[in-house]
Amino acid sequence: MIKTAKAHLQENLSVDMNPMLDIVFILLIFFIVTASFNKEAVLDIERNNSPTLSVTPKVTPQFTIDANNKVYLNNRQVEIDAINVNIAKLAANADITAISVRAHENSQHNTLVAVLNAIKEQTSAPVALGDVLSN
Template sequence: MAKQNAHTQNAEVDMNPMLDIVFILLIFFIVTTSFNQPTALDLNRVKENKQTLTQTVTPLFHITKDNRVMLNNKQIDSQSIAINLARLDANGDITAISVTADKESTHNTLVHLLNEIKGYTSAPVSLGSAL
């Protein structure tokens, strides 16, 4: 038997140049691609008119003949008019205010009451006199 000298040849393929080409092509396509945002149709949505469930409040002030201030038939301190209006305003919207004064009451009490009301709210005030 003849001895054959078998030389194994290991063929190696160098992939580095191919990877370079792939990355160059990848960079080329990324750079040349234009990224456009898709345009959408503008919708004109109808705004819902939600009805508010807040109640309206009409405070009734009365000045007695001895200059006591009554709010809805309850006596209040003349220095706490704005506080009482704020309490009523928390329960609902003040749309109008009614003020009546006894003919025997003093002008200063009425003016003080009106100043306190206007200092708190800009709701319309109706004036009347008690019979």
């Protein structure tokens, strides 16, 4: 009889999974609610839709001072007072990469200094002193 009672009890045993599913769903909802969702930072890139590239030409103006203290810009005579205007015109049309200044050995020092001062008032381009001209 003891064996039949145990066998009878084992036949009536069943596992109820409903409470387990409830716990799983409660945990799932808890983790979803408490999770923090961060939006990733994105770099904004502005694309240029124009197919052509504008390339500004580069120039290197050359100043020459002759023995009579006359100043020439690219073989064209200019006044010392007009050097600022001429450099501004060149800078408006192209990028000035460097400026070359060449002086005759018999020219006055004041003329060279006046030209250099006028150049530096208008632009920050490097100034190169070239070979001394002699006739």
